[in-house]
Amino acid sequence: MNIKPIIEHFSNYVPLNEMEIKELKSKLTEKKVKRRQFILQEGDVCKHSTFVVSGCFKMYKVDNKGQEHNLQFSIEDGWIADIGSFHSEYPSKLYIEALEQSTILQITKPDLIFLYKHYPKFDRIFRVLIENAFITLQKRVLQNISSTAEERYLDFLKNYPNLFNRISNVQIASYIGVTPEFLSKIRKSIATK
Amino acid sequence: MNIKPIIEHFSNYVPLNEMEIKELKSKLTEKKVKRRQFILQEGDVCKHSTFVVSGCFKMYKVDNKGQEHNLQFSIEDGWIADIGSFHSEYPSKLYIEALEQSTILQITKPDLIFLYKHYPKFDRIFRVLIENAFITLQKRVLQNISSTAEERYLDFLKNYPNLFNRISNVQIASYIGVTPEFLSKIRKSIATK
DNA sequence: CGAAAATTTGACATGACTCAACTGGAGTGG
DNA sequence: CCACTCCAGTTGAGTCATGTCAAATTTTCG
Numbered sequence: 001m002n003i004k005p006i007i008e009h010f011s012n013y014v015p016l017n018e019m020e021i022k023e024l025k026s027k028l029t030e031k032k033v034k035r036r037q038f039i040l041q042e043g044d045v046c047k048h049s050t051f052v053v054s055g056c057f058k059m060y061k062v063d064n065k066g067q068e069h070n071l072q073f074s075i076e077d078g079w080i081a082d083i084g085s086f087h088s089e090y091p092s093k094l095y096i097e098a099l100e101q102s103t104i105l106q107i108t109k110p111d112l113i114f115l116y117k118h119y120p121k122f123d124r125i126f127r128v129l130i131e132n133a134f135i136t137l138q139k140r141v142l143q144n145i146s147s148t149a150e151e152r153y154l155d156f157l158k159n160y161p162n163l164f165n166r167i168s169n170v171q172i173a174s175y176i177g178v179t180p181e182f183l184s185k186i187r188k189s190i191a192t193k
Numbered sequence: 194m195n196i197k198p199i200i201e202h203f204s205n206y207v208p209l210n211e212m213e214i215k216e217l218k219s220k221l222t223e224k225k226v227k228r229r230q231f232i233l234q235e236g237d238v239c240k241h242s243t244f245v246v247s248g249c250f251k252m253y254k255v256d257n258k259g260q261e262h263n264l265q266f267s268i269e270d271g272w273i274a275d276i277g278s279f280h281s282e283y284p285s286k287l288y289i290e291a292l293e294q295s296t297i298l299q300i301t302k303p304d305l306i307f308l309y310k311h312y313p314k315f316d317r318i319f320r321v322l323i324e325n326a327f328i329t330l331q332k333r334v335l336q337n338i339s340s341t342a343e344e345r346y347l348d349f350l351k352n353y354p355n356l357f358n359r360i361s362n363v364q365i366a367s368y369i370g371v372t373p374e375f376l377s378k379i380r381k382s383i384a385t386k
Numbered sequence: 387c388g389a390a391a392a393t394t395t396g397a398c399a400t401g402a403c404t405c406a407a408c409t410g411g412a413g414t415g416g
Numbered sequence: 417c418c419a420c421t422c423c424a425g426t427t428g429a430g431t432c433a434t435g436t437c438a439a440a441t442t443t444t445c446g
Contacts, residue, residue: 029329029369035445056229060213061339063339065341069437070338071334071335083327083331084328084331084332120313120317124313127319127320130324130327131280131323133327134326134327135277137327137331137334138277138330144337144338145263145337145367145370146256146262146370148433148434166395168392169392170391170393176338178392178434179434179436180392181435181436182433182435183393185396187393188395241401278433285395294410341402342401362425363423363424363425372403373425374405374425377426378427381426
């Protein structure tokens with residue numbers, strides 16, 4: 001199991017000592033996931049918080065018309081989980097699906113709580129991680145309520161330059177909240193400028 | 194200074210001991226704020242994290258057409274701050290304004306960091322607080338990208354039953370991302386059902 | 387190679403915005 | 417207590433942004 005990526009990831013926030021690394025390692029499980037494979041499906045409780053070592057995931061909701069709405073993408077060095085379900089242990093309304101062949105490291109809630117309890121540094125690390133995620137999400141809400149679809153698309157390209165050439169426009173459309181057809185028209189209109 | 198509300202608020206997560214209460218108290222500042230008064234304006238760094246003891250606030254962005262877009266409301270027992278600006282110490286793009294005469298308790302970033310450093314329990318508490326805020330915000334994003342304006346309005350009424358009879362429809366419209374005129378039409382259409 | 391998915395295009399429908407006008411309180415000052 | 421203003425809310429006409437559906441074309445990946 002290669003835990004180097006996650007150790008380096010944490011070290012960006014607070015360096016871990018030997019003991020913390022050892023304990024963390026003992027709680028992590030490595031998994032290989034194929035394209036189109038799910039690591040969470042609607043109705044299941046989200047049992048793991050997932051760190052992406054390599055590959056790409058989307059988390060989305062399916063509405064009552066059967067349409068998918070992307071809430072989040074995660075690539076290497078990112079996290080993905082339905083935090084609401086993970087903490088409350090209620091069934092999730094979301095899906096998490098691999099967009100590419102991926103390698104992940106997972107931790108369960110009891111194991112994470114063990115780390116919080118015995119190594120308070122993890123409280124700190126995850127506080128900062130989620131603060132950053134919160135800030136990102138807040139920007140997205142502001143954009144949703146104040147920008148046109150074209151602006152949201154251009155902002156997506158700017159904010160995720162390493163993503164847009166890796167996922168399909170269908171996925172981007174679902175993320176910015178428009179139909180694929182309309183995104184296609186937006187792209188055409190941008191191109192002819 | 195009445196710090197009882199904030200102590201009880203924290204105790205919902207983790208009980209504080211005497212020492213922690215004493216230190217917390219020494220870091221908090223109480224303020225009275227009048228209706229329409231700002232506690233944050235665009236261009237200023239958000240210097241305080243604010244706990245609302247009583248009253249009501251809105252946090253919003255003004256777009257380049259001069260229109261306001263409400264990002265968040267906070268009433269008694271809630272928090273409000275531009276967390277991005279607070280942590281990065283960059284100028285904020287947001288306003289925070291009192292909708293009612295209010296009483297608040299504020300803490301600065303250095304004081305909060307002092308608490309984090311010496312009383313790790315606060316890392317825990319604020320991790321949980323922001324996790325909850327994150328979950329709430331995630332639901333809102335999902336709604337924005339998957340619901341009609343009418344659905345968003347009905348959900349607002351359901352999710353904030355103690356708010357909708359306290360703020361104007363102009364404010365609600367700005368929060369759910371429609372014009373006041375269109376909200377008026379939505380309300381009429383709902384009423385005639 | 388072949389099937390499935392992604393993308394594009396066009397005609398048409400509708401949700402939501404803009405602007406301007408009007409109504410009806412809730413304060414406020416004389 | 418009246419006249420006045422100010423703001424929230426409503427209404428309607430016209431417009432624009434975006435969605436729907438169906439079909440043709442291209443790309444991707446197994």
